[in-house]
Amino acid sequence: MNDFIAKPINPKKLMWTLVKWIQPSLPASPEPAGPAPRAEQLTMAELPGFDLRNLLEMIGHNQELAIRLLLTFSDNCRGLPEEIEALIAVKDWAAAQERVHKLKGAAGTIGAMALHAASEALEAELKQGGVALSLEHFRAVAEQTLAALAALSRPEEVLPDNGGDRDALNLAAAGLDQRLQDNDFIPDALLGTLKPHLSIEQLELFARLRRQISDLHYDQARRTLRQLAELPDIQEIQDDVSDQ
Structure with missing residues (x-):
């Protein structure tokens, strides 16, 4: 291992670390850098205890995607502080340290820096044998963080104005399925290419698919995708590969 970067991942630090160790065969001509987007220009409501600059840089300042990620984080954290407290009791x-470590990493990535710091302090105490003096502070910060996220409004879903285009849906789904199979990152814009071809009755399945992809449950997402579109069954594909 030549180097490492710690979570939460900072995109600029990641790029500089890669440049440090990956030497191109020919020097590339530097492109003029454009002005960096300013977080202050965004209309997202202020969130106490958060620093969203790193998150916004990672997703190209896509505010709608940022809100979806924050709400997914909130959904995934529901009940976790109480579970940690019960394990400490x-x-x-x-087990408590494992869950606090998981929460610390997710909080840092999403920009919940107050919760990240409180989790880090609690984790350090648990490593020393369990006298969790910072548990009360951790509980208070977790409550404040989740309360702040609860105030966010979910992005409006634009309903399709057609009965669904099966052929176009199958074509878009096939490309998405291949990326899921390859464990590629699925940008929200790519997932959104399915939506114009859905019928209103398929929106609930589409919402489930989006949650599964956001949570990186790609195997489940591929099965949900098959409920939306006419794709070969996963078991049939596996059987064909085995026969070959």
Whole structure:
């Protein structure tokens, strides 16, 4: 290992670290850098305890996607602070530390810096044998963080104005399925290419597909995708590969 960068990942630091170790065969002509987008220009409501600059840089300052990611984080964290507190109460230090570590990483990535710091302090105490003096502070910060996220409005869903275009849907779904199979990152814009071809009755399945992809449950997402579109069954594909 030549180097590492710690979470939360900073895109600029990631690029500089890669440039440091990856030497191109020919020097590339530098392109003039355009003005960096200013977070102050965004209309997203202020979130106490958050620093969204790193998150916004990672997703190209896509405000709608940022809100979706923040709300997904909130959904995934629901009940986790109480679970951590219960594990500490029964002195299951290892399990409590594992969950706090997971929460710390997710909070740092999403920009919940107050929760990240509180989780880091609690994790350090658990590593030392479990005297969780910072538990009360951790609980208060977790409550404040989730309350701030609860105030966010979910982006409006634009309903399709047609009965669904099956052929176009199947074509778009086939490309998405290949990326899911390859464990590629699925940008929200790519997922959105399905939507114009859906019928209103398919929107609930589409919402489930979006959640599964956001949570990186790609196997489940591929099965949901098959409920939306006419794609070969995953088991049939696996059987064909085995026969070959």
